[in-house]
Amino acid sequence: MRRLRDWSVYIARCADDSLYTGVAKDVSARLAAHNAGRGAAYTRSRRPVRLAYREDGLTRSAALSREAAIKSLPRPEKLSLLKAARAGLAALLVLAAAGRARAVPTFAKENPVVFSSAAPQAVVTSGANLRMYFIRRASQTEVGSALSADGLSWTEDSPAGRLSTTTLPSVSASSITGCGVLALSGGGDRMVYSIVSTTGSYRIHSATSADGVAWANDTGTVLDGGSTPLSSPRLVALNDASWRLYFLAGTPPSVSVETMRSTNQGLNWGSPSVVLSTTAFGLGASVRTDGRVRLYLTQPLVGTSSAGVVASALSTDSSGTSFSFESGLRLSTDAASGTLSDAVPARSTETYRWRLYYEFSPPGAISTGDVHSALTSAPAPASISPGTVLNVSSTQTFTISGEVFSTNPTLSLSLGGTTLSPTSAVTRTDDQTLSATFDLADQSPGLWDLTVTNADGVATTLTGALDVTFPGGSIGMVGNLLRPRLGTPTTIHITTYDAGVVTAKIFTLDGRLVTVLFDGESPKGTLSLTWDGRDAGGSAVASGVYLLHATGPKLNVKGKIVVIR
Numbered sequence: 001m002r003r004l005r006d007w008s009v010y011i012a013r014c015a016d017d018s019l020y021t022g023v024a025k026d027v028s029a030r031l032a033a034h035n036a037g038r039g040a041a042y043t044r045s046r047r048p049v050r051l052a053y054r055e056d057g058l059t060r061s062a063a064l065s066r067e068a069a070i071k072s073l074p075r076p077e078k079l080s081l082l083k084a085a086r087a088g089l090a091a092l093l094v095l096a097a098a099g100r101a102r103a104v105p106t107f108a109k110e111n112p113v114v115f116s117s118a119a120p121q122a123v124v125t126s127g128a129n130l131r132m133y134f135i136r137r138a139s140q141t142e143v144g145s146a147l148s149a150d151g152l153s154w155t156e157d158s159p160a161g162r163l164s165t166t167t168l169p170s171v172s173a174s175s176i177t178g179c180g181v182l183a184l185s186g187g188g189d190r191m192v193y194s195i196v197s198t199t200g201s202y203r204i205h206s207a208t209s210a211d212g213v214a215w216a217n218d219t220g221t222v223l224d225g226g227s228t229p230l231s232s233p234r235l236v237a238l239n240d241a242s243w244r245l246y247f248l249a250g251t252p253p254s255v256s257v258e259t260m261r262s263t264n265q266g267l268n269w270g271s272p273s274v275v276l277s278t279t280a281f282g283l284g285a286s287v288r289t290d291g292r293v294r295l296y297l298t299q300p301l302v303g304t305s306s307a308g309v310v311a312s313a314l315s316t317d318s319s320g321t322s323f324s325f326e327s328g329l330r331l332s333t334d335a336a337s338g339t340l341s342d343a344v345p346a347r348s349t350e351t352y353r354w355r356l357y358y359e360f361s362p363p364g365a366i367s368t369g370d371v372h373s374a375l376t377s378a379p380a381p382a383s384i385s386p387g388t389v390l391n392v393s394s395t396q397t398f399t400i401s402g403e404v405f406s407t408n409p410t411l412s413l414s415l416g417g418t419t420l421s422p423t424s425a426v427t428r429t430d431d432q433t434l435s436a437t438f439d440l441a442d443q444s445p446g447l448w449d450l451t452v453t454n455a456d457g458v459a460t461t462l463t464g465a466l467d468v469t470f471p472g473g474s475i476g477m478v479g480n481l482l483r484p485r486l487g488t489p490t491t492i493h494i495t496t497y498d499a500g501v502v503t504a505k506i507f508t509l510d511g512r513l514v515t516v517l518f519d520g521e522s523p524k525g526t527l528s529l530t531w532d533g534r535d536a537g538g539s540a541v542a543s544g545v546y547l548l549h550a551t552g553p554k555l556n557v558k559g560k561i562v563v564i565r
Contacts, residue, residue: 007063009070011053011078014046015500015553017472019078021070023063027054045551047501050446053082083387104312104382105403107331107356107374115146115154115371120357122181122235123151123346124189124212130346131157131212132357133181133191137369140175141165143193145213151348151355152373161214163191163207169217171205174198178342180235180285182243182266184208190266191215192222192233192245202230204247206266222269223260225249232283232342235266236320239291244320245269246285246295253279253300253307259321275323281307282342286354288403289430291318296330296343296356306339308332310358331356331374338362341369348375352406352431379404379452381462388467392497394441395423398466400434406454411436413466415448445469445498470497470524473555477548480561484533484540490561492517492529494550499523502552506531506561509545522552533563540565 010027012020012034020043024030031051034043043049055066070078118134121143125131129147132154136144142164146154165173179193188210195203202225207215222245223230233247243262248255249272257276260269276295284296293315301308310331313323333340341359348355354376361369381402389396400411407428413420420443422436429435434452447464473496482490494502504517504527515536517529531548535541543565549558 007058007060009055009058009063009066010051011070011082012043012049013052014043014049015498016046016551016556017469017554018046019052019075020046020049021067021078023060023067027051045501045503048499048553052447104326104328105330105354105376105380106328106378107310107354108377109331110373110375111152112372113370114152114357114373117369118144118371119342119359119369120344120371121179121342122191123344123357124181124183126212132371133179134371135176135178137359140177143176143179143191143215151346157213161209163193163215165195167207167215167217169219171195171203171217171221172198173205177230178232178247180233180245181212182235182237184265185241188212190218190235192235192266194230194233194247201226202228204230204233204245218267223247223272234283234285234344236285236287236293238287238293238320239318244285244293246275246283248280248283249274252281253305255280257283257295257297257323273321275321276313282340282359284343284345284356286345287320289432292316293318293320293323294326294345295323296345298340298343298358301332307341308339310340310343310356331358333360350406353377353404376404378458378460379406379409379454381450381452381460381465384450384462384465387465388469389440391440391443391445391468391470395437395439397435397437400436400450400452401432402452402462403432404454405431405434405452406456408455409434410453412451412453413438413440413448414451415444415446415468418444440468443468470554473497473550473552473557475548475550475555475557475559477559477561480559482531482533482561482563484563484565489530489532492531492548492550494518494522494527494529494552494555495525496522496527496552496555497524498553500553502527502550502555504529504548504550507547507549509547514541514546524553531561 008027009023033039034049035047037044120134122133129149130151131145133143133145146156148154173195175196177194179191181189181191183189189212190208192206204222206218206222209215229251231248236244245260249258256274258272259275260272262269279299280297282298286294295313297311298307299309299311309329312330313325316322339361343358345354345356356374359369360372383401385399411426420438423439424437427435445468448466450462450465453459476493478491480490502522503519506514543563546561547558
């Protein structure tokens with residue numbers, strides 16, 4: 001019998017800031033029951049509650065098991081779970097609000113063919129134009145190039161002088177399998193390229209050019225792989241002006257991604273080191289504005305042996321030596337439509353977007369692939385800082401981090417039917433950083449969505465990006481040395497910053513209830529109460545020390561009252 005997966009596990013944040021975990025088929029209805037006082041006994045005196053986290057698509061038994069596991073977690077680990085959900089770091093952490101976080105750019109395919117019968121290898125800036133370097137799979141004996149003003153329409157350069165297996169000084173190459181190119185600071189360009197030698201060994205060599213078209217080999221060898229295949233060499237310039245060479249070592253699809261560093265623009269290179277061991281047929285590399293390196297890897301579709309997707313890994317810092325795979329895919333196709341190979345990223349002419357050039361071969365084709373392109377479209381907000389604020393400040397300045405931010409973007413924060421715009425113009429530091437000021441005073445507590453809209457009207461919403469909350473409550477007492485014979489009671493002021501159930505009870509030191517001063521709904525603000533030293537039946541209490549226990553939205557405090565007869 002098929003088990004229905006229509007149960008959810010949820011965590012509700014109570015008015016006193018405690019966390020309640022439960023299961024339900026309809027989470028919204030269950031939250032409404034909690035706030036109506038018909039839910040669990042725990043939440044009845046801690047209203048209102050609001051959804052902080054949920055996991056959907058579970059069977060009843062799985063939901064109950066997950067509920068028990070979450071309940072067993074210490075509070076710090078529960079808070080980490082909530083934080084991960086807000087950041088959109090795990091696919092199963094689904095928040096209640098509509099929309100979906102997009103922390104990593106994705107590419108939308110453009111016109112079918114950018115350049116015919118070629119595999120892209122590198123794209124560099126050449127004056128006011130872009131120059132693409134490519135290899136034709138049918139021969140693999142030379143590296144061609146083409147110019148474009150817009151990144152879409154290309155004109156092939158003259159073949160005279162282009163790098164080939166016959167370029168001097170001779171490197172004894174039988175075929176060229178890939179290359180990377182960077183501009184030299186003093187003018188001209190340097191290329192690194194992978195070959196299969198006439199003896200069958202694998203090597204990486206380099207060459208220089210004054211105009212990016214006619215090339216001459218440098219002396220020596222960048223790397224000799226011997227019998228280990230070397231392919232997809234890619235060059236990037238780091239923010240510290242050093243260069244990094246990334247390449248695949250091994251027989252695809254099981255390869256290692258390795259790197260070497262040069263501090264003199266490719267004249268000399270350090271020893272190679274492995275940064276990833278993975279499955280890949282091709283490799284691309286780019287440097288983001290913040291200096292971190294992103295690697296693009298063409299990988300097989302699940303259950304196939306040919307590349308159908310482009311995944312990515314991002315370096316943990318600007319040195320480009322340690323990488324973590326990013327969630328989702330940057331680009332994908334299906335097994336029936338053909339295969340992808342080399343994927344080469346480049347800045348678009350708008351500078352804030354990225355364009356991905358890739359070779360696409362129809363089903364069954366080996367050497368007839370064409371260059372296609374895809375463009376980042378929507379902004380990709382990743383986080384807002386600070387991520388938690390109190391709703392008592394009139395203004396708060398936030399920093400929004402992400403990618404693909406255009407000039408003159410717009411921002412908004414929304415929760416339920418309320419949408420807030422910045423109180424002043426949005427500041428754009430670069431394509432990865434925005435800042436804006438919002439007025440959140442007296443706004444509803446909850447997880448607010450952040451929407452970034454580029455100048456072209458394309459928008460992305462980061463779900464549950466900002467946690468707006470309220471300060472903790474407090475109590476103040478006047479005359480807590482109570483002398484009933486003087487006729488002056490103890491005055492108690494209970495201050496809360498959100499509406500909800502407030503209780504104020506008097507207990508003896510051994511925990512016996514003396515009287516209830518208040519138990520009910522109260523608006524935010526200050527609730528003033530008095531106690532005249534009598535119990536619930538109206539009888540005077542004995543001299544001694546008594547405890548006032550007050551609870552409410554983010555309030556759970558005790559205070560002493562001394563009664564002297």
